[in-house]
Every structure is written in structure tokens, then in C-alpha cells.
Amino acid sequence: MHLIGFLTGEVLVIGDSGNDLDMLDGHWKFQLATVLNAEQEVKESVRAHGGYVASQPRSRGIIEIMGKMVFKKGKI
Secondary structure: OEEOOEEHHHOEEEOOOHHHOOOOOOOOOOEEEEOOOOOHHHHHHHHHOOOEEOOOOHHHHHHHHHHHHHHOOOOO
16 A cells, blocks of 8 residues: 555554554554553554564664664665
């Protein structure tokens, strides 16, 4: 599926709280990630749908996610 010119698998979504669960449920086939300090339910959902849970909280977690999922894959 295309989403604003991108395939949904090319879109990385990062969430950390319950209000993010709709985009982290795997329905849209986004690449999923969350940070260490995310709510437990969010981490469980991300893991259940093959996403990445960072080993660091907050902004350090975002940097880790970007390094693992964007830069090392040659996306940027």
C-alpha cells in the first residue's frame, strides 16, 4: 500500500504510550519501534509485531532506533 508516495513498509513509526497503539498494531505494515521507557503494553505490541525495542530510553533510544533501522539499512 502506498501512503503519501511511500510504501507502508518504508515508513518507520516510533511510539511510547497507549495513544500510539493504533499505529503500532501491525495493521499498516509500518516498521515499528519504541524506546526502553515506553509503556509495557507498547513494548509488548512492538515485539509481537516484529518491531524493535531500543535498549535506551527517550532521545538516546530514538538515536539507537535510527542507527539500527534507518542508517544501517542504507535508507538515508
